[in-house]
Amino acid sequence: MYTVRKVAEDLYWVGGNDVRLALFENMHPIPRGVSYNSYLLIDEKTVLFDAVDWAITQDFIRNVEMVLGDRELDYLVVNHMEPDHCGSIEELILRYPKLKIISSEKSFMLMHQFNYHVDGHEDQVEEGDTRNFGKHTVTFVAAPMVHWPEVMMTYDITTGTLFSADAFGSFGALHGALFNDEMNFDRDWIDDARRYYTNIVGKYGPFVQSALKKAATIDIKMICPLHGPVWRNDFGYLLDKYDKWSRYEPEEKGVLIIYGSMYGNTEYAAESLASLLHDKGMHNVRVYDVSSTDVSYLIAETFKYSHIVLACPTFNLGIYPPMKNYLNDMKALNVQNRTFALIENGSWAPQSGTLMSEYLDEELKMMNIMDETLSINSAITDLDVPDLNSLVDALIEATKE
Ligand SMILES: Cc1cc2nc3c(=O)[nH]c(=O)nc-3n(C[C@H](O)[C@H](O)[C@H](O)COP(=O)(O)O)c2cc1C
Ligand SMILES: [Fe+2]
Ligand SMILES: [Fe+2]
Numbered sequence: 406m407y408t409v410r411k412v413a414e415d416l417y418w419v420g421g422n423d424v425r426l427a428l429f430e431n432m433h434p435i436p437r438g439v440s441y442n443s444y445l446l447i448d449e450k451t452v453l454f455d456a457v458d459w460a461i462t463q464d465f466i467r468n469v470e471m472v473l474g475d476r477e478l479d480y481l482v483v484n485h486m487e488p489d490h491c492g493s494i495e496e497l498i499l500r501y502p503k504l505k506i507i508s509s510e511k512s513f514m515l516m517h518q519f520n521y522h523v524d525g526h527e528d529q530v531e532e533g534d535t536r537n538f539g540k541h542t543v544t545f546v547a548a549p550m551v552h553w554p555e556v557m558m559t560y561d562i563t564t565g566t567l568f569s570a571d572a573f574g575s576f577g578a579l580h581g582a583l584f585n586d587e588m589n590f591d592r593d594w595i596d597d598a599r600r601y602y603t604n605i606v607g608k609y610g611p612f613v614q615s616a617l618k619k620a621a622t623i624d625i626k627m628i629c630p631l632h633g634p635v636w637r638n639d640f641g642y643l644l645d646k647y648d649k650w651s652r653y654e655p656e657e658k659g660v661l662i663i664y665g666s667m668y669g670n671t672e673y674a675a676e677s678l679a680s681l682l683h684d685k686g687m688h689n690v691r692v693y694d695v696s697s698t699d700v701s702y703l704i705a706e707t708f709k710y711s712h713i714v715l716a717c718p719t720f721n722l723g724i725y726p727p728m729k730n731y732l733n734d735m736k737a738l739n740v741q742n743r744t745f746a747l748i749e750n751g752s753w754a755p756q757s758g759t760l761m762s763e764y765l766d767e768e769l770k771m772m773n774i775m776d777e778t779l780s781i782n783s784a785i786t787d788l789d790v791p792d793l794n795s796l797v798d799a800l801i802e803a804t805k806e
Contacts, residue, residue, distance in 0.1 A: 409468050410583045412635060413564060413627065415541065417445045419453075419468035421461035422578035429576065433604055433701040437597060438578030441465075441489060442631050444568065445472050446561075449539025450479040454559060454568045455631055459492030466496060477501060480528075480538070483508035484570040485556045486515050490631055494521050507536060509547070511555035532557070546619055548572065550612035552605060558616070565626030572616060573643060575633030576601045585634045591642070598633065600705035602650055607708065607738040613651035617644065653742045653771075655711035658804045659689030663703060664748075665696055665717035665725040670784040671750045674793075675716045677785060678748070681797045687804065695727045700734045707740055712804055714796075716748035716779075719757040724764070728757075732764050741770035744803055746796055750781040775799055 410418040424438035441457035443465060451473060457465045469478065478501040483491060486508065494516070498504055505528045508516075516523050530536070532547040541563045548556045552571040559568040575598035582588050590598075606613060628636040628643070636643055649656055660682055664675035675692060682690050691706060695717070707713060715732075717725035724732065745765055749758030758778050765772040777799040779785075779792045 407468065407471060408464065408581075409472055412444060412583070412629065413566065415447050416564075416566065417447070417468075417472045418583055418635070419443050419445045419465060419472055420457055421464040421468070422580065423458060423460050424578050426460065430605075433576075433600070434699050435576045437576060439576050440579045440632055442629065442633075442635075443469075443490075444629050445469060446538065446541060447472065447476075448541050451476050452480040452482060452538050452541075453478060453497070454482045454629070455484055455490050455570075456481065456493045456497060458489045462493040462496055465493055466500065469497075478504055480504070480536075481506045482543075482559050482568070483512055483516075484559055484568055485553060485631060486512045486519075486521075487553055487571075488519065491516065491519070491521060494523065498522065498526060509545075509555050509557050512557075515553075515555055530557075535562070546616075548612075548616045548619075550609040551616050552609075560623055565624050567620070567623070567625050567628050569628050569630045571606065571631050572613070573628050573633075573636065573647070574598075574601055574630040577633055579634065583635055585636045585643075586638055588634060590634065590639075594634065595646070596705065599646070599650070599708060600701055601632065602647070603705045603708045603738065604701045607650070607704065607740070610651040610653055610739060613647060617647060617651065620644075650708055653708070653740065655743065656709045657689060657711065659691070659710045660687060660712045660714060660800055660804065661706050661710040662690065662692045662714045662716065663695050663728075663731065664692070664715075665728040666694070666750075667718060667725075670781065671716050671718055671748065674748055674750070674779065674781055674785050674789075675714070677793060678714060678716075678797065681793060682800065685797055685801055687797075687801050689804075695725075695731055700731050703731050704734055704738055704740070707735060707743065710743075712744045712746070712800055714746045714748065714800070715761050717750065717757050717761070719749060719751035719755050719760075722754065722756065724757050724760050728761070732761065732768075736768050739770070741772065744773040744775060746775040746777060746800060748779040748781065748796075750783070752783045755780050755782065775803065
C-alpha cells in the first residue's frame with residue numbers, strides 16, 4: 406500500500422507531502438512541509454477528487470495506479486484549480502485519455518488560461534447539480550473566494566463526506582498520519598492551521614462565512630480538505646475556529662507585543678512591558694521581534710489575540726519599515742476588530758506611535774486604539790515608568806472586559 410491510506414469504504418487518500426518546499430506561494434515559510442491531498446473513489450466509476458502539485462506528481466501517480474489496479478480513471482473532480490492542485494492534471498490526461506474532468510465554468514476558464522490542455526475532457530457543473538458514480542451520488546456547492554473565485558466543494562450525499570477544497574486545510578506534512586484523531590491537533594497542528602487560514606484565506610472572511618452557512622445545512626460525517634488532516638470527529642472545534650477567524654473575532658484574551666528595534670532600546674521597553682504584565686498577573690502574553698519573525702506568523706497571532714501592542718522606532722520621519730510591512734500585511738488580509746496600544750521611540754522627533762495610530766485608524770477597519778501610550782526618547786528611564794504602569798494597568802483592565 407506504500408503511502409496510500411484508506412479513508413472510508415471505497416475512498417482512498419492518494420496524495421503526498423512536499424517537505425523540500427521552503428516557501429508556500431514562494432512567500433510563507435513551511436518548516437514542517439505541506440501535504441497535497443487527493444482522494445480516489447472506487448465505485449462503478451472511478452473518481453479522483455482533486456489532484457496535486459507538480460512537485461509530487463511521481464508519488465501521486467504511483468498511488469493512483471496502485472489503488473486503480475487494472476481499472477481506468479473515469480473522472481477527476483476539480484474543486485480548486487490552483488496549480489498546487491492542478492499541476493498534475495496533464496499527466497493524468499496523458500495516462501488516462503478518456504478522463505472526464507468535472508468542474509465549474511470559471512475553473513475551466515482558468516485551466517485554459519494556465520495552458521492546461523483539457524479540451525474534450527470537460528464536464529461542466531454548477532451548484533446543485535448532481536453526479537452518480539454507482540453507489541455514490543455527489544452534489545456541488547459553490548464556495549467562491551474560499552481561496553479563489555472558481556472554488557467549489559463536493560458533497561458525497563451517500564456518505565456525508567465533504568471535499569472542502571482549501572477550506573479546513575493546514576500547512577504541515579502528514580508523515581503517515583491522516584485523521585485528526587490520529588494526532589494531537591490542538592497541541593501540534595492548530596498553529597499551522599491558523600497560519601495557513603489567516604495568510605491564505607484570511608482576507609475573505611465574509612465569503613468563508615457564507616460557505617459555513619451552507620455547510621450548516623448539510624449533515625457532515627467527514628471533511629476532506631486539500632491540505633493537512635482529514636476530519637472525522639470533533640467538527641465543533643474546527644468550525645468554531647473558522648467561525649471566529651472569518652468574523653475576525655479573537656480566540657483569546659491576551660496581549661500580543663510586537664516590537665521593532667535597531668539598537669535594542671525599543672526591545673528593552675517591550676520586554677519591560679511584558680515583565681510588568683506578568684508581574685501584575687496577566688500571563689497570556691506573547692512577544693515577537695518584527696524583524697526576525699516572518700510576517701505570516703505575526704498575522705496568525707494577530708488573528709488569535711485580542712490586544713496588540715506595537716512598539717517601534719521612528720525611522721526617517723516614518724514607521725520603522727519592518728513594522729510598516731506588518732501593518733501593510735494586516736491591511737491586505739483585512740484584519741479588523743482588535744484593540745491596539747502603541748509605543749513609539751525616537752531620538753529627535755519621535756512620531757512612530759502617532760503614525761501607527763493614524764494607519765490603524767484610517768487604513769484598517771474597526772480598530773480600537775487605547776489612549777495610554779508610551780513615547781520614548783532613545784531609551785526608557787525612570788521618567789517613563791508612570792506611563793509604562795498606566796499602559797499595563799489599562800491593558801489588564803481591557804483584557805478583563
Ligand atoms: C535611518 C534612521 C532614521 C531615523 N529616523 C528618525 C526620525 O525620523 N526621528 C527620530 O526621532 N529618530 C529617528 N531615528 C532614531 C531612532 O528612532 C532612535 O535612535 C531610536 O531610539 C532607536 O530605537 P532602538 O534602540 O529600539 O533601535 C532614526 C534612526 C535611523 C538609523
Ligand atoms: Fe488554493
Ligand atoms: Fe491549496
